[in-house]
Amino acid sequence: xxxxxLIIGSGIAALxxxxxxxKVNTDDEIKMVTMEDCLPYSPAVLPYxxxxxxxxxxxxxxxxxxxxxxxxxIEKAREVVHLRTDTKEIVYRDGERDSYDTLLxxxxxxxxxxxxxxxxEVGFIGCHTLADCRNIIQKLENKKKVTLYGAGLxxxxxxxxxxxxGYGVDIIARSRILRRYFEEEPAKIISGILRYHGAEFYxxxxxxxxxxxxxxxxxxxxxxxxxxxxxLICCLGVKPRIGFLxxxxxxxxxxxxxxxxxxxxxxxxxAAGDVVESTDYFFNQLGINAIAPNAxxxxxIAGANMAGENVADRGWISMNVFKFFGHTTFSIGLPGTExxxxxxxxxxxxxxxxxxxxxxxxxxxxxxxxxDPGVFRYLIEGAIDVEQKEMLFDxxxxxxxxxxxxxxxxxxxx
Amino acid sequence: xxxDVLERRENICPPGCSLCEEACSKRTxxxxxxxxxxINVPEVGYHGxxxxxxxxxxxxxxxxxxRAILKNADDGVVRIDEDRCVGCGMCTLACPYxxxxxxxxxxxxxxxxMCGGDPACVKACPYGAIDLLQSKKIKGYLSNQDFLSPGTxxxxxxxxxxxxxxxxxxxxxxxxxxxxxxxxxxxxxxxGFGTMPGSRATYVSCLFTNVFSSMTGVYRYYRHxxxxxxxxxxxxxxxxxxxxxxxxSGAAERGExxxxxxxxxxxxQNTGNQRSSTTPxxxxxYTSPVGITRKGKQQNSKDVPLIMVSHNIPYxxxxxxxxQEDYLKKLTKAMNVENGTSYIHLLAPCPPGWxxxxxxxxxxxxxxxxxxYFPLWECEDGKLRFTYEPPVQKPVKEFIKLQGRFSHFRxxxxxxxxxxxxxxxKHIKALSTLG
Numbered sequence: 001x002x003x004x005x006l007i008i009g010s011g012i013a014a015l016x017x018x019x020x021x022x023k024v025n026t027d028d029e030i031k032m033v034t035m036e037d038c039l040p041y042s043p044a045v046l047p048y049x050x051x052x053x054x055x056x057x058x059x060x061x062x063x064x065x066x067x068x069x070x071x072x073x074i075e076k077a078r079e080v081v082h083l084r085t086d087t088k089e090i091v092y093r094d095g096e097r098d099s100y101d102t103l104l105x106x107x108x109x110x111x112x113x114x115x116x117x118x119x120x121e122v123g124f125i126g127c128h129t130l131a132d133c134r135n136i137i138q139k140l141e142n143k144k145k146v147t148l149y150g151a152g153l154x155x156x157x158x159x160x161x162x163x164x165x166g167y168g169v170d171i172i173a174r175s176r177i178l179r180r181y182f183e184e185e186p187a188k189i190i191s192g193i194l195r196y197h198g199a200e201f202y203x204x205x206x207x208x209x210x211x212x213x214x215x216x217x218x219x220x221x222x223x224x225x226x227x228x229x230x231x232l233i234c235c236l237g238v239k240p241r242i243g244f245l246x247x248x249x250x251x252x253x254x255x256x257x258x259x260x261x262x263x264x265x266x267x268x269x270x271a272a273g274d275v276v277e278s279t280d281y282f283f284n285q286l287g288i289n290a291i292a293p294n295a296x297x298x299x300x301i302a303g304a305n306m307a308g309e310n311v312a313d314r315g316w317i318s319m320n321v322f323k324f325f326g327h328t329t330f331s332i333g334l335p336g337t338e339x340x341x342x343x344x345x346x347x348x349x350x351x352x353x354x355x356x357x358x359x360x361x362x363x364x365x366x367x368x369x370x371x372d373p374g375v376f377r378y379l380i381e382g383a384i385d386v387e388q389k390e391m392l393f394d395x396x397x398x399x400x401x402x403x404x405x406x407x408x409x410x411x412x413x414x
Numbered sequence: 415x416x417x418d419v420l421e422r423r424e425n426i427c428p429p430g431c432s433l434c435e436e437a438c439s440k441r442t443x444x445x446x447x448x449x450x451x452x453i454n455v456p457e458v459g460y461h462g463x464x465x466x467x468x469x470x471x472x473x474x475x476x477x478x479x480x481r482a483i484l485k486n487a488d489d490g491v492v493r494i495d496e497d498r499c500v501g502c503g504m505c506t507l508a509c510p511y512x513x514x515x516x517x518x519x520x521x522x523x524x525x526x527x528m529c530g531g532d533p534a535c536v537k538a539c540p541y542g543a544i545d546l547l548q549s550k551k552i553k554g555y556l557s558n559q560d561f562l563s564p565g566t567x568x569x570x571x572x573x574x575x576x577x578x579x580x581x582x583x584x585x586x587x588x589x590x591x592x593x594x595x596x597x598x599x600x601x602x603x604x605x606g607f608g609t610m611p612g613s614r615a616t617y618v619s620c621l622f623t624n625v626f627s628s629m630t631g632v633y634r635y636y637r638h639x640x641x642x643x644x645x646x647x648x649x650x651x652x653x654x655x656x657x658x659x660x661x662x663s664g665a666a667e668r669g670e671x672x673x674x675x676x677x678x679x680x681x682x683q684n685t686g687n688q689r690s691s692t693t694p695x696x697x698x699x700y701t702s703p704v705g706i707t708r709k710g711k712q713q714n715s716k717d718v719p720l721i722m723v724s725h726n727i728p729y730x731x732x733x734x735x736x737x738q739e740d741y742l743k744k745l746t747k748a749m750n751v752e753n754g755t756s757y758i759h760l761l762a763p764c765p766p767g768w769x770x771x772x773x774x775x776x777x778x779x780x781x782x783x784x785x786x787y788f789p790l791w792e793c794e795d796g797k798l799r800f801t802y803e804p805p806v807q808k809p810v811k812e813f814i815k816l817q818g819r820f821s822h823f824r825x826x827x828x829x830x831x832x833x834x835x836x837x838x839x840k841h842i843k844a845l846s847t848l849g
Contacts, residue, residue, distance in 0.1 A: 012476065012477070015476070016476055019471075019476070023471075041479070042479035042480075043479075044479040044502060044504060045479035045480050045500060045502075048480070048500035048502065053500045053501070054480050054498065054500050058480060058481075058497075058498050059479070059480055059481075060481060061479070061481055062481070063481075157502075292477050292479070292504055293473075293477060293504075293507055293508055296473060296476050296477055296508070319507060320507070321502075321503040321504065321506060321507050322503075323501055323502060323503045323516070323521070326518050326519075326521060328503065328516060328518070330507075372506060372509070372512040372514070373503070373506050373507045374506055374507055374508055374509040374510045374511070374512065374514075375510060375511070375512050377507060377510060378510035378511075388457070388458075391455075391457060395455075398453045398454060398455055399455060400512075401453045401464050401512050402453050402455045402458070402460050402462075404510065404511065404512065405424065405453070405460075405462060405464070406460075408511075409424075
């Protein structure tokens, strides 16, 4: 009998799940519900809207054709406020209900709001939705200086976009930049490049209080110093959007808890993407990894299981790429802390680091070195034996490709 | 349907060669970074090239936040729309095969678009390291239907089964075809099993000894009735080279208009791997065991296709399923012969009989050609020509090392087999120069 799959959210995880459900099963009904009033888009594209590298008309991840081809209906601008897992129903804000046979929670994430005194009056501005982005673009008109609170990837992407457009940019980091992806030394290379292009950094500081004076925003930092700027954008990371799950029996911690099959504790309810809290690849530790590659993998796995297959994830790995001003950075896996065999080299303008546990690669970081990030991801995810560690370190691009090719053929010469 | 793909062969590029990269960077009017890149790791003796594999479900497409990457449904090529690409590089994180290149100058990702179906790198490589596999062309030869019954009763990894399947798909595009067979491996796919028919082809099951005389009778009956039919025998090497050789030779000499495809698995594999006259010298079979005094088959093998050339029939060819387009071309030619017998000798590695792994039949077929053990040629109206010549001849050791039936071979035996392969190849080469 044909089932009805309901998907809350329309991001990358939701779309991957849709593709997978349709691949496994051609008869089932698929319905997507999103609170956005536009076609699906990825938050990753928003900084490029600010830098005007792309037009707002071109950011949709899927067009009407996609939904027609997939036989999937999409309901826009509907917010889900509650789930009734006993009767298998979702409840919309207007009180209407919708039933499901299997449900995928892919509601994504929302920006974290910092506890700053006076922020309500000045107005919180994040950069996570298209509406946020439109707001920023509108507010940027006739402004000169922007302050970014937070120094994660999104913040730096916006910084690069703004610097390119000729704005002055101050970046306030509570600890330091890209803490999740780089250690202090390589992070300094990145901040050095941004500084060269005009950014100012305030590391290890927090904003205590903000207020508006004569059109500009005055900020008091934790060390007592004062800063002024025309616009304050907060990019302090994201947290899973799980507000609507409060009074349900679905287990949540910081995010929706799932097993490696993307199942929640309630039968027929799955979750994937930024909303999920799941175990990682290396240590089986719970955590949130709100990145696009993760959303695709989890979406595919959830979709397959919803359609009746039985597949499991390997667990998430932290990774990302950051490209700015023609520079490229890439980080994946574990940092080179004690207990690992780490090869590290800092050149005048570049950096490379490989982290091994026994013969397996468990982490890699590169700045301005030509490599294929996906191939390193392949080596780590596939737990490929690497005996030629120094060779891989010397010529990372060629040797990583060779290891990948040998492994793909299954005839690895050891 | 079916898409053309770039095939890359490893370890045949000479070290330091970058002709493909140079050609690739000239693919557009303005010089650009190449999107095919060579990998040279001399420490391990590796040299190959990487470029996009045009995946079926590209993850780069799913991850692209601006939907700049799309797979074209018509030609299967994954393309990047440069106007939409924001240069975030997420796609390079998604691709595990190194298929995407980030261009620092343009701040965009660039990738192989197969040069619109005529790749510059293929033309630039004189070594055959990059090849365009035209599956679209292959599909063009074949009917969309599969004529074999669901499920197969052949051994896992059987090359003859694969060959028979595509043979029937090609024959399915002709009208009034009757397939002839005899006891052998393919009997189970032809006769069927129990109450289940083996295929949807019209099929005549003959005795081992009289396939071609039966065909003669059936052909003449239809000729008498004024109906045009095509008779195709799909029989093994035991039938062709030993048991029914006389009837084949007779039919060829009389010029009967029949097509014969011999799937040569170099032994009586259906009955448990006994030697046939096409079993190579030295190979272990059930009736040519390896012991203290005897080491495999003592005699050299019979070169049946050359014997058929000596019959002066209109069409003789050799083929393997590893070069499928080549085989289908040849079978089409054979089917279109009107004035006599045509004969195709198809090498079909047998995993249980040859002692190979079940997934190696195609690789072994390919190696048989690349080592000149089984050269691909055709002889049309007395003119012999090679249809594929490997750019570099691999040592025959590469071919035999994958097979258990040669596991007792030492340097001496390998050298003897190499000599025999070389001298046979020289012979055919000489024939090909006669014009």
